[in-house]
């Protein structure tokens with residue numbers, strides 16, 4: 001197993017430190033209606049009862065054949081849940097609801113205001129559309145069980161329809177966030193080995209119709225250069241029957257889904273009886289190296305975990321209207337817009353655009369129009385809405401019983417505004433801490449049982465047993481209030497199974513550091529390293545401080561510093577690139593990009609812009625650096641290693657510490673003068 005590289009700068013080191021706050025309690029009305037108000041749940045899920053306690057989650061699903069082994073550890077740390085079980089995720093999210101709820105809305109679609117009318121898709125209609133698209137994927141695209149297909153879709157109902165159609169066939173979907181560039185999409189097509197790309201011609205964002213088809217052309221071109229053939233590009237139309245992009249279609253490769261679908265009207269596809277441990281989807285995420293990791297999620301375990309946590313933590317009942325503002329292109333959208341809510345027969349809202357366009361009242365208008373009563377968003381959106389429209393929520397007639405914050409640490413001040421103004425003092429809040437890898441929540445309060453504490457995610461979820469280690473591998477005693485690396489002692493059903501095609505990287509990244517015995521088949525020997533720093537208070541609540549590795553969390557989106565650095569190196573004059581996180585009052589963090597040029601190259605006027613544009617082309621606009629600093633030289637150790645910690649301190653106007661041991665200490669003052677002027 002690889003040695004862990006020494007990390008010089010991390011988000012955790014520049015985390016905002018705030019005091020422990022007091023508790024807030026749910027109302028008796030909330031407790032009376034909650035799905036989970038039995039305090040015994042923590043007792044039932046204590047470590048001694050692991051793994052059998054998770055039967056409670058599996059029993060929320062319909063199985064074709066019930067499982068035999070709850071947890072198979074024979075290939076540890078690639079754990080298999082509910083082995084022997086046969087199940088289909090599409091069946092569990094749709095078909096099983098038809099008997100009692102076929103006329104209930106499954107998906108409310110809110111387009112950008114330009115399009116005005118909302119769309120409401122019932123469970124019956126979702127059933128029809130998923131079946132027809134599944135037939136098309138099977139009979140026209142030739143996809144079958146175990147194949148991978150890449151989706152590069154915006155936030156429209158056709159995205160969950162495509163996901164559920166894949167799930168019906170046992171095809172492994174890999175949705176790439178719609179805002180990612182064609183090049184980023186290509187990397188994921190290549191890694192997953194997809195021959196088919198599903199996309200859409202265009203979509204709206206902040207008032208403009210964006211040509212999305214051009215990304216497909218870039219993606220296919222790049223993938224094919226790398227030897228990955230893409231036979232078919234299936235293009236949904238934002239306006240069925242009308243093509244909205246300027247980019248031409250390629251004959252014999254690109255097909256309009258809306259045309260093809262006519263051949264499949266009325267088609268029905270029997271759901272595949274998948275093994276519980278068969279992969280359901282891949283979700284790529286950023287890590288320590290430039291290459292994104294395809295987190296592979298299984299079927300039975302994943303679905304059980306998101307169904308259970310949607311029920312117990314999100315408190316979703318069939319009569320609720322639930323709106324999670326995330327993008328389905330991220331794990332939050334997969335677990336808590338699509339699979340979890342639909343498996344619970346909720347009405348889930350999908351909206352196009354951004355919360356702040358055309359005005360700061362948009363979110364609250366949507367909540368009022370649709371009668372949303374469960375609301376789920378990220379600190380970055382809360383901060384933005386608080387800044388531009390602090391009094392807006394009071395103008396609208398909506399009532400939330402429950403709200404979620406997810407994706408980054410939330411400052412207690414922001415939490416209190418969310419509670420008082422958005423939640424109108426009535427809604428409970430859960431601060432859910434988790435990751436792409438974990439499939440579902442790791443720490444959170446249970447809304448009717450554990451009180452809320454602003455700024456703290458809460459205790460481990462039932463059946464999730466966190467532990468904090470220091471850098472030497474010692475356990476930080478519970479309640480010591482000392483920061484360390486937070487790990488999870490046990491596997492759980494929502495946990496990813498491996499990194500697609502790279503088991504060694506899976507083991508090295510997540511388990512090598514604290515593994516007690518690499519040959520062990522006992523789950524107790526494989527604590528999972530989350531990559532976050534955290535503090536546990538006396539009451540067992542965890543406060544998450546940020547990433548300890550080379551990952552930056554920008555507006556709740558995970559970006560690898562190495563990914564941004566490799567993108568900058570595409571510009572021929574660039575010799576070295578170093579990215580550091582800078583604190584930002586809305587986005588949480590932003591990347592600052594330091595550049596040293598090759599000898600003989602001069603910094604021209606447009607150089608910084610060219611570098612910044614290269615980053616946007618390679619990854620997407622979300623990775624755009626706050627600033628590109630072209631420096632004469634990077635601060636380096638005597639062995640030639642770039643000292644990102646020093647650059648991070650300069651960008652954050654913090655103390656750079658002792659730099660006299662550097663090979664070139666004089667450069668520090670020079671960079672400081674440039675950046676801090």
Ligand code: WTA
Nearest residue numbers: 406407408409431432433434435436544558
């Ligand atoms: C951070 C998003 C503090 C954390 C679900 C984690 C959080 C990374 C919280 C995963 C929270 C997520 N409080 N930090 N409630 N939720 N994070 O994979 O650093 O996009 O490791 O999954 O976001 O980001 P990812």
